[in-house]
Amino acid sequence: MLKARYQRGMTGVSLMLSIIVFIFALLIFFKLLPIYMENFQLVNAIENIEEDYKVASQIDSDLRNIILKGLSEQNIDLFTPENIRKYVTIERNSSENTVELTVIYTREKTFFGNVFFLVKFEEYIILH
Numbered sequence: 001m002l003k004a005r006y007q008r009g010m011t012g013v014s015l016m017l018s019i020i021v022f023i024f025a026l027l028i029f030f031k032l033l034p035i036y037m038e039n040f041q042l043v044n045a046i047e048n049i050e051e052d053y054k055v056a057s058q059i060d061s062d063l064r065n066i067i068l069k070g071l072s073e074q075n076i077d078l079f080t081p082e083n084i085r086k087y088v089t090i091e092r093n094s095s096e097n098t099v100e101l102t103v104i105y106t107r108e109k110t111f112f113g114n115v116f117f118l119v120k121f122e123e124y125i126i127l128h
Contacts, residue, residue: 031109031111032119034109035109035119038078039107042074042076042078042123043125045074045076046123046125047127048070049066049127055099056098056128064081067084067088087105088102097128098128099126099127101125103123103125106118107119107121
């Protein structure tokens with residue numbers, strides 16, 4: 001048995017294993033970062049619509065077109081005029097004169113081979 005003074009520090013194998021785990025975590029981080037940044041831009045673009053338009057007085061179809069225009073200005077191509085109804089629901093609260101937008105969508109990102117990440121976003125945005 002080795003004495004305690006020779007058993008200090010990390011072995012070469014444990015160092016290599018730690019480096020591999022760190023690189024794997026970095027790889028996951030850099031694969032998922034663009035998806036989350038896109039979602040952050042989506043929420044900001046929709047919230048900025050409130051500053052430019054009086055959204056409470058817009059009808060639903062005009063509001064969807066305004067959302068598409070705001071997203072295209074931010075170079076976000078998640079939705080098309082054909083599928084925006086599927087992902088964006090609009091609820092009006094007439095007593096508070098607000099519009100509640102619910103945006104639910106999924107993003108898929110290939111990790112390697114046939115392994116991929118599936119990320120589901122649910123955003124609730126209240127516009128006045």
